[in-house]
Amino acid sequence: MESVGDDRDAVLHAVSSAVLAVTRHLSVREVLQVIVRSARRLLDARYAALGVPDDQGAFAEFVAEGISDEQWDAIGPMPRQHGMLGAMLREGAPVRLADIRKDHRFEYWPRAHPVLKDFLGVPILDGDAVLGIIFLSNKRSPGGFTEADQDLLTMFAAHAAIALTNARLYERGRELALVEERTRMARELHDAVTQKLFSLRLTAQAASSLVRRDPDRALHELERVERLAGEALAELRAVIVELRPAELDRHGLAETLRKHVRLLDRLHPASFTFEERPVCELDPATEVAVLRVAQEALHNASRHARAVGVAVRLGCEGGRVVLEVRDDGTGFDVAAAAGRGLGIASMEDRAHALGGSVLVSSAPGEGTLVRMEVPV
Numbered sequence: 001m002e003s004v005g006d007d008r009d010a011v012l013h014a015v016s017s018a019v020l021a022v023t024r025h026l027s028v029r030e031v032l033q034v035i036v037r038s039a040r041r042l043l044d045a046r047y048a049a050l051g052v053p054d055d056q057g058a059f060a061e062f063v064a065e066g067i068s069d070e071q072w073d074a075i076g077p078m079p080r081q082h083g084m085l086g087a088m089l090r091e092g093a094p095v096r097l098a099d100i101r102k103d104h105r106f107e108y109w110p111r112a113h114p115v116l117k118d119f120l121g122v123p124i125l126d127g128d129a130v131l132g133i134i135f136l137s138n139k140r141s142p143g144g145f146t147e148a149d150q151d152l153l154t155m156f157a158a159h160a161a162i163a164l165t166n167a168r169l170y171e172r173g174r175e176l177a178l179v180e181e182r183t184r185m186a187r188e189l190h191d192a193v194t195q196k197l198f199s200l201r202l203t204a205q206a207a208s209s210l211v212r213r214d215p216d217r218a219l220h221e222l223e224r225v226e227r228l229a230g231e232a233l234a235e236l237r238a239v240i241v242e243l244r245p246a247e248l249d250r251h252g253l254a255e256t257l258r259k260h261v262r263l264l265d266r267l268h269p270a271s272f273t274f275e276e277r278p279v280c281e282l283d284p285a286t287e288v289a290v291l292r293v294a295q296e297a298l299h300n301a302s303r304h305a306r307a308v309g310v311a312v313r314l315g316c317e318g319g320r321v322v323l324e325v326r327d328d329g330t331g332f333d334v335a336a337a338a339g340r341g342l343g344i345a346s347m348e349d350r351a352h353a354l355g356g357s358v359l360v361s362s363a364p365g366e367g368t369l370v371r372m373e374v375p376v
């Protein structure tokens with residue numbers, strides 16, 4: 001009996017540590033996974049899940065325990081806010097059932113979905129606002145879920161609420177920090193480059209006026225133009241090196257991309273999804289290049305494609321990091337797109353600088369695929 005209590009204390013300590021980890025800028029998704037995993041273990045359930053709704057009738061976050069990757073692939077897209085999940089989000093009250101299938105709020109599951117029977121779910125609350133839901137199903141020990149189980153799961157929900165609230169506060173602070181950083185970079189760009197460009201322009205004008213009456217002096221001025229241009233380029237590159245997004249240091253490439261895709265999904269009518277396969281360990285320059293190419297491709301898709309769906313995939317294949325951004329939009333003639341400001345040349349330059357490549361495949365009416373490959 002003492003070992004059970006010790007085990008419970010250990011799990012609760014792990015959950016508390018996970019919540020506090022948000023304040024150290026760790027991924028909120030990882031924290032939610034710790035909470036769900038601990039709730040499933042402590043309450044002896046076969047399945048556990050936690051969902052945070054978005055404004056589009058789906059879930060911005062949905063983490064689950066007890067279901068393999070192969071089962072997820074067979075189940076299909078992320079669940080929508082319907083049936084019992086939708087009812088819990090609307091009602092904001094705990095639900096404890098001997099058989100969820102017999103409740104009037106139950107609707108259906110996808111064909112590959114595991115069969116759930118006894119069910120316990122509680123809302124994740126911030127005051128009266130429902131931030132999400134956490135639920136368990138198929139208790140392993142006989143008798144189903146008890147009132148004590150409900151009290152304990154309510155405590156887990158409170159931890160999840162703290163994690164989500166802290167994460168949102170952190171995101172707001174990060175946005176303010178980003179504005180301050182952009183202001184600082186604008187000042188540095190002005191101080192470092194503008195003077196050189198002004199001198200460059202004056203020198204070029206002087207060379208132009210001397211070409212006919214004093215060719216030798218004009219040549220000297222043109223040499224100065226070349227030197228000033230090189231200095232300006234060096235200054236600009238030095239500033240750009242500092243533009244490595246802070247998110248990469250805090251969250252890594254995959255989580256930074258996931259957050260960016262999630263934001264686009266909320267801002268645009270199209271559906272934006274992110275799929276992460278096993279990713280190689282990358283050096284900082286490669287992370288920045290992959291992120292910038294992804295952002296450029298996503299910008300094009302959201303602005304020009306008129307797509308219904310945009311899918312981002314990041315993974316590692318044969319010692320190469322692979323990024324794919326695919327949309328089902330209007331497509332375009334790649335050969336004729338050089339002057340359309342789609343950033344294809346800059347994407348190619350970023351990949352080539354690292355010994356990699358970018359392939360843009362598209363045709364009118366057939367959508368677009370941007371595929372980047374870079375050696376690890």
